[in-house]
Amino acid sequence: MSAAAAGHDVVNRLEATRVVVEVAGDAPIVASLGHPAYDLFAAGDRPQNFYTWGSMGVASSIGLGLALARRDVRVFVVDGDGALLMNLGSLATIGLTQPPNLAVVVMDNEAYATTGGQPTPTAHGADLAAAARAMQVEAVAVRTEEELRRGLARGGTTRSAHNAGPIVIVAKVTESSPRTWPPLDCVFIKQRFMTAIGNREPATYNPR
Amino acid sequence: MAQTPIWASGVCSGLYAAGSRDVVYVPDNPLSHVVTELGDRYADVGLTLATREEEAFGIAAGLYLGGRRPTVMLQSSGLGNSLNAITSLILPYQIPMLIVVSMRGDAGEWNAAQVPMGRAVRSILDAIGVPHMTIASADAAADAVRLIANTAFGTRQAGACLLPRRVTTS
Numbered sequence: 001m002s003a004a005a006a007g008h009d010v011v012n013r014l015e016a017t018r019v020v021v022e023v024a025g026d027a028p029i030v031a032s033l034g035h036p037a038y039d040l041f042a043a044g045d046r047p048q049n050f051y052t053w054g055s056m057g058v059a060s061s062i063g064l065g066l067a068l069a070r071r072d073v074r075v076f077v078v079d080g081d082g083a084l085l086m087n088l089g090s091l092a093t094i095g096l097t098q099p100p101n102l103a104v105v106v107m108d109n110e111a112y113a114t115t116g117g118q119p120t121p122t123a124h125g126a127d128l129a130a131a132a133r134a135m136q137v138e139a140v141a142v143r144t145e146e147e148l149r150r151g152l153a154r155g156g157t158t159r160s161a162h163n164a165g166p167i168v169i170v171a172k173v174t175e176s177s178p179r180t181w182p183p184l185d186c187v188f189i190k191q192r193f194m195t196a197i198g199n200r201e202p203a204t205y206n207p208r
Numbered sequence: 209m210a211q212t213p214i215w216a217s218g219v220c221s222g223l224y225a226a227g228s229r230d231v232v233y234v235p236d237n238p239l240s241h242v243v244t245e246l247g248d249r250y251a252d253v254g255l256t257l258a259t260r261e262e263e264a265f266g267i268a269a270g271l272y273l274g275g276r277r278p279t280v281m282l283q284s285s286g287l288g289n290s291l292n293a294i295t296s297l298i299l300p301y302q303i304p305m306l307i308v309v310s311m312r313g314d315a316g317e318w319n320a321a322q323v324p325m326g327r328a329v330r331s332i333l334d335a336i337g338v339p340h341m342t343i344a345s346a347d348a349a350a351d352a353v354r355l356i357a358n359t360a361f362g363t364r365q366a367g368a369c370l371l372p373r374r375v376t377t378s
Contacts (some may be wrong), residue, residue, distance in 0.1 A: 054296020065270020
């Protein structure tokens with residue numbers, strides 16, 4: 001059954017992304033390519049947004065690496081259901097490493113929206129929250145804005161000292177059909193992001 | 209305890225000298241010498257086990273964004289599993305990292321299923337534009353790994369060290 005047909009107060013992905021941006025404050029957000037990244041841009045372009053333009057499936061891995069390197073900040077990932085299905089092993093690695101400061105929000109619209117809306121296996125019952133729990137990661141499925149806010153609060157505040165552990169939040173959302181794109185310049189995205197989170201890339205220099 | 213092979217000690221000291229304190233890897237028989245040595249003698253090096261090579265490159269990218277100098281270690285057969293992350297994340301975003309590849313399919317190989325990718329590794333790296341160097345001997349490992357890593361982090365592009373079987377299994 002689709003999220004919309006379930007009879008809940010379902011939000012669309014853009015509305016859900018706005019909530020993530022609001023809760024994140026100045027914390028970094030890594031977005032999966034395509035519509036999740038477009039909606040993150042539309043929800044609020046900020047230097048702490050890392051927009052991917054490729055590497056489908058790898059957003060949660062980028063977030064994991066960042067969370068391991070920067071225990072002092074809470075790291076948010078905005079993933080897609082089709083993308084996470086490409087890299088389910090990421091859940092096992094998050095379960096293995098248990099970074100307390102990682103929150104992965106899977107925008108589950110049950111479709112490959114960026115490529116034309118073909119249904120993903122989650123439209124036929126594949127349960128990503130159950131998959132995360134099976135890999136020893138705390139996970140919740142949410143269908144309303146209130147549930148999403150509760151899920152984000154479960155992972156703690158935006159500062160890692162209070163974070164309880166990694167959390168995967170599977171947000172059942174409807175498609176928002178984004179019309180705007182983030183910047184296309186990958187190096188600009190990276191350098192702006194790294195500067196904003198306190199890891200500015202220094203100018204390269206001759207070691208001699 | 210078995211003696212750590214010279215090439216494996218060299219990989220450890222080389223990556224350490226280049227400032228890498230984070231190694232993400234997918235297990236491989238020869239590379240376990242490196243992982244063991246890092247665990248035993250390099251307490252400040254973080255080791256992260258990944259389930260698949262493409263995932264390892266994603267984790268390494270995140271480590272770099274967080275201010276680290278990451279190393280990815282994999283078997284050459286896993287290069288095929290990594291290509292989308294390398295070509296659409298690591299290269300366009302200019303995310304530097306040291307890549308240590310334990311070769312399969314080259315001289316000394318016994319498994320036909322390893323040979324086609326083993327033969328193609330260098331051509332693939334050339335085609336996508338990842339600089340690489342093949343470690344000529346066990347004694348050469350430390351310097352080669354350090355220099356490739358220094359160039360990778362200094363020029364902000366990934367660089368690969370290939371470890372032939374005649375070095376890792378003799």
